Amino acid sequence: MKRTAIGTGGIVVVTVILAVIITPFVVWAATTDATSDQVQRLATISTLVAAICGLIGIIVLIVYTKETFLLRKTAERQLEASEKPVLLFGLSSTDFQSGKPIALLEPTIRNIGSGPAFNVVIEPTTSDGVEVQFRLPNVPCIEGKQQIPATPFITQDGQTNGMSGSLSLLADLIQRDKFSMIVAVKFDSISGKTYRSRNRVRYDPMEKLVSSGLVPPIAEVT
DSSP, X not given: OHHHHHHHHHHXXXXXXXXXXXXXXXXXXXXXXXXXXXXXXXXXXXXXXXXXXXXXXXXXXXXXXXXXXXXHHHHHHHHHHHHOOOEEEEOOBOOOOTTSOOOBOOOEEXXXXXXXXXXXXXXXXXXXXXXXXXXXXXXXXXXXXXXXXXXXXXXXXXXXXXXXXXXXXXXXXXXXXXXXXXXXXXXXXXXXXXXXXXXXXXXXXXXXXXXXXXXXXXXXXX
């Protein structure tokens, strides 16, 4: 706002300077018995002064327009940052118990941003003939701080079976390194911009634990 005020003030100052410079010449010409040569010189000087002041005015206007544009862009970025959703894919396991298989907790999508996320899609992962999709509930958006479940659906070599939606099958694939450890989530912000977050799934074979975390940055999709 200060820059805008400066720009507007600059235009006013140029206008005042122009009036202050030209007015005495006009008054002098009106009150003095000047010769034609003097009047011509006065007209030339006045034209030159007007041209210089006009050029200054144009420069000030250009600077003012640029500053206004930059202020608008800054305001848009600040608004987008305040309303930008940030989606995390969550996948983890319970504490391992000797003699029992790894038990996964229900996968989730959580919006840790302030604004709602629309058109949310978890992109399928593929690895060694295995495709894993994570299906979301039919909701219009994921509000800020909201968490929803993500149900796995597994296809192996293009085939499905009764275990395709099983967490135990997903855990087995993770243990056998048959699951892509990067899960991408695509979503729109309220402003209509599209983003993609990347989440890394980690498996610790010593502790037999599964965890996940965000891989920055949250990239805008163009």
